[in-house]
Amino acid sequence: MESIINRITRGHFWHFHGGIHPPQQKFLTKDKPIRNLPLPEQLILPIQQHIGQPGDLLVSVGDRVLKGQVLTKSKKPTNQSMVVPVHAPTSGIVTAIKNSVIAHPSGLSSLCIFIEPDGEDKWQERNICEYPELLTREQVIDKITSAGIAGMGGAGFPTHIKVNIQPEINYLIINAAECEPYITADDLLIREHSATILDGINILERLLTPHHILIGIEDNKPEAIKVLQQATADNPKIKVCVLPTKYPTGGEKQLIQVLTGQEVPSGVIPRKLGIVMQNIATCFAIADAVIFDTPLIRRVVTVSGQALDKPQNVWALLGTPINYLLEQCHYQNTGDTGQRNKSNVNANKHVIMGGPMMGFSLSTDQVPVVKITNCVLAPSKDEIPADNKEVECIRCGQCAEVCPAQLLPQELQWSAKAKDHQQLTKLNLADCIECGACAYVCPSQIPLVHYYRIAKAEMREQHVLHLQSEKAKTRFEARKVRLEKEKLARETKQKKAADARKAKMAENTPEASNAKSAVAAALARVKAKKAKAASLQPEEKLAEKATLEKDELQADKKSQVAAAIARAKAKKLAAKASASKLSDAETEAPTETSGEKPETDTPKVKTSETEASQAKASQTKASQPKEVIPKESVHKTNNYKKLKIAAAIAKAKAKKAQKLAEQNQSENSDELPQNKAETSLNEKAEAAQAKKIKDDEKAKRIAAAVAKAKAAKAKRQEQQNKQNQQEAE
Amino acid sequence: METFVANLTFALLAIAVLGGMSLLFGALLGYASVKFKVESDPLVEQLDQLLPQTQCGQCGYPGCKPYAQAVANGEAINKCAPGGDDTIKKIAELMGVEVEPLDENHEVDNSPKVAFIIEEDCIGCTKCIQACPVDAILGAAKQMHTIIIDECTGCDLCVEPCPVDCIEMIPIEKTTQNWQWDLNNIPVVQVD
Structure with missing residues (x-):
């Protein structure tokens, strides 16, 4: 520790690797005092001039501001946040708050506050x-x-x-x-x-x-x-x-x-x-x-370069446009660049913000001076040629000798051109300070630092993308877990409900015993039917199968459409009977997924013609299923399941409507228990058969058959209901 | 006879010694393989790492992981549209196969975008919420929905289910933060 200080006192210092000795060119400005400039006509203050986040705006267009007045402020406790406020460099009026080109190599726009000075330069209270x-x-x-x-x-x-x-x-x-x-x-x-x-x-x-x-x-x-x-x-x-x-x-x-x-x-x-x-x-x-x-509202800026008649250090208010500085220092509009400048002054101005080594060319000279602007350079054509002709690397290794960060610029350059980010990381590109020493000594005039900057930006973006994808992945996984959980919860709830229904049925009430006998009878009927079906000739079966297969797609859509129509019908019916409590049926419907699709076929019989046309239309669009399928069932991939659910909802509605109608007319006939029995009969028959026949298609066929039977019944009931209604009326 | 016995003994001894050694080393190796087992990243995991995790489903699989699984099982490597050519290159490298151009069916504009809900048009149907693979949409039934931009992967799965077409995909604005140095913008000449 002490030895370091001793060394320093003796004037002995250490060395860093590399380094260069470019021509100083400081004589242009070093012997002239810092000049105070008259107020420019307009000041453009980017709200972010530092590393970190911009502050929140405190002023609005039309406000009169005093010199030193704060224009942006952070919400967070200021001592720890990366927010730095900006202040009004002089008194005046805020004329606009809009995006404007800022001092950045990209020439992109950022939010800026435009102030028109009033010339009074009046301070706020200090x-x-x-x-x-x-x-x-x-x-x-x-x-x-x-x-x-x-x-x-x-x-x-x-x-x-x-x-x-x-x-x-x-x-x-x-x-x-x-x-x-x-x-x-x-x-x-x-x-x-x-x-x-x-x-x-x-x-x-x-x-x-x-x-x-x-x-x-x-x-x-x-x-x-x-x-x-x-x-x-x-x-x-x-x-x-x-x-x-x-x-x-x-x-x-x-x-x-x-x-x-x-x-x-x-x-x-x-x-x-x-x-x-x-x-x-x-x-x-x-x-x-x-x-x-005094807040930070001005800074010393070296305005230099041989394209200026009066290069000088100036006290520039933050927000002063660069072209104003150049004008004040007598930028040569004629001279070595004169001929081209006459045609288009701005396009041919080669202005560098920052020094010649680390600065960047400005896309326009309208950009303002900001807190980090230490130099504005307007070189003549001979001084710093705008476009170097890059040639092949000759592997001389001078760049590695001068690199102050002890990197291998030559290798970095190759990897940067090849976009080999892994290799660039290995070569410690991140430690490059972009000093430009390598590019300065390069005999092939390769703009090495540009390549590094490009590579750095790419790697930064890749890193950001990687973080984003990681985040997306975790969120996706979390969602999957959540969906799984919800599904499980739903299933348990359904099971509970089903158990409750069963328990109710098992109770020793007249209704239950009635239902039981009905179930037994129905089972016997189904068995008989099956036996009959088994004895059918194989040719018939084949033909049936073929037609079914042919209509498979159609049937899918058809039954969906049918379900929708059934729903509408049920609603209408219910509306006729009673307009109240319909919404309950909707909420209850999902719990009765075990229901079949009898009603889906009811309207099918009636509206077979319209359906056929609808189905045809949907079939033509079958290659784009997403467009055809009714929106609410888009997410369900299993067609069969979808069908079932749609039918169940329709059925639940119809059932509810029936119930309401019956209640309304206070008709205590046997219909209700009978109805119940039917349902459970169908449920059981279907369940048993579905188990035996795993093939979806076959199950569907049987379901369709059952449904047909049910449809006839339902139709009858409907008519009966109507009659009852008429009677009641 | 004696020499035969001696030879036999010698042979048996040799067998015993070598057998013993093999047993010993076998046991050692077996122990080492259990004790010092290195968990290598399975191929699917590595592939999943390369994919952009937009979970957009454009490849025909319900998410990036399933597609990674499929690629590991021999599916074409050129189906990831958001990943583009870079991702295809990386997958080809990992799988040791030829680089293929992006599948024609999947050729889409893969510039980064985020979804945006036009809030005055939103009817609060929650359909987009159900479609979002990363839960980036906030809202409840009959309440206006909105998208958390930072979480949106730009997969556009929410656009289609919207019954009132109030979701649009907006390209991410270029700022000085995500700006890429452009070779055309600065005087740099590429030399081959």
Whole structure:
């Protein structure tokens, strides 16, 4: 531990693997002060500018907002959620809240708040805190949370989560390396606002209580180093570490390795090693928020590139459109790209957001500045050609030499092109920091990082899909278990009901004995019939079978249709008799599944013609059964069962209707017990035969025969009922 | 005679020793096979892992597991429409068979979708709820139903049973979260 500090004091640091030395190009902007820009005409604020979830909108179109007013807020307790609010960068009117293109390589749209500045730049009420030392830890974190600070180095991780940690912190590392070419935003910020930055560092020190504070800065910023050394001279805890210039020293893991010699293992966050890193611009924002009660509404943006006449660092309000920045820095509309620009200015503007190494080309220059925008680059055609001509990999291995993450870029590239995700995982693609060093040195000009980004996105999506499919599977399994349970419960209920009926029948009442004798008689009749059927000539049987088979499909549909008609009929009958209590029959029906399909044939006799046509129609559609089958029976796959259930429901209704009719007319004839007897007779006969003949078709045939008998009976009864009714009337 | 006896004894001894050894090792192996048994993933499980688990039934089987079972028993590997060519490739790899193009009968647009219930049209018949293989529809009889988007697999089994046609399949919107880097969008040239 002590030796690390000793080494640092001596100015000896470690090295990370690889790295490159691209041309700095910082001279374009490093000697000009940060410029304040006049207010743009419009500000576009994406509601999500960080990693995590967007907050809920607090304003609506037409609202007048003051500078610093909060526009979105999270519902959850703010200290732990990944929600970061956004604030109004100036006073004005909310003109629209709609989707707009955001600063993302995809050029996709996201929800943005449009503010039209009123030019007054009027602040909301602020409470300037002169003594931040007197605030409690919670108060400080609350202030950081409500100020909407997200890591300003590039990733945009919510700062309030990063500072709200309890475990012991050895090193607080302030990242001022700014290793990427062109960018001088942090350099200038340090030179101009070192006092505020130091306030921010002190606040962080009180929050995290680290043993040491290391400021990592590259040696290409001598003025900034001098200023920092002067400012931190009276705090022995803070060490300004001047590092040799090498890209990408500013990478989190690389800077940790250079400063402490510790390598952050794959998949481990630095906090586990007792290290927390903050960008120096974030420190400034923290001081601004805690002391001056100023939320994060502006940031320093390096506007650079040889396509600009006046490249400079500017204080850009969040939401400022990029084209406004370019305009302010005198973007050349003529010059080397002039001829093409004349025809279509926007289409040929090659603008990069971020540095030349890690940035991405913008699809349009209408996108706004967000919290993580540190640089806007407008290179000329010679500076950074827009389209490189990629050629075959020559296996020179330079990419592996410069890779700071010690990966094998060449192999990764092949696997990425082959979409071999397994191999990519093996090669630790996830540890790639997308620094672009490999692509920079590649003599074949292969845009390696693009391939990695594509592969990473694909793998992320695959992972999400995998999780989703796992979830779907468990839900599917759970559903199956539930259905099984429900089925079992239903069966037990039915069995109970059947037992109860049997028990009732076994009781020694006149009705029961009546029924019993009727059953016995019916059984005898059935036996006689069977014997007769057995003696039938085989040819006859065959013919019968053939016709039955032919009509099999038809019969299926027919009986369904018939069942439906029967239902309707039963309803009509019941309506005639009495309109009340019909719904009870419906609910009771499913419990009587043992019922046969006598009524299904009743209307069949009557409406055979219409049925035939209906059946024909359905047969033509037989190849698409889903379309033909009445909707309510779609789910049941077993046709026979379906038939039975439909018939049972119809029968139950008819029965109920009959009962009602009888009750209404207060006719206590023998019909009811007789009816009952019939039913049970049919039930038993059918059950016995179904057992013997396992073939569905055969069973159906017999059922049909029984049904026919029943149908005749029912018809008779119906007529009788009608007569009775007429009599009653 | 003596030499014969000696030879016999020797032979018997050899048989006894070797027999004893074989018994010993046999016992050892038998013990090891019981004690250190490695539960290997059965083929059906592995196949099931490859399938997208939409439970859509487009393959003609009532769910992904039954189709996995069928493939293990020799059914065609090209019937999973939501999985598309990627899944076919993976199954072919696992089964050691040739990659086939997706079955023509199943050629459908397999872009990710979710079902959406037009709520003012819903009559609360619960038919879609019964059809949903993953219980992603919320509702009760005569109450408006709605779909839990996060749980919907986009199998569209609920569309057909709806008597008022109030369910539509909506493609999942592209956001910055699920956006795929597009080779055509950024200047990258594919070299073979």
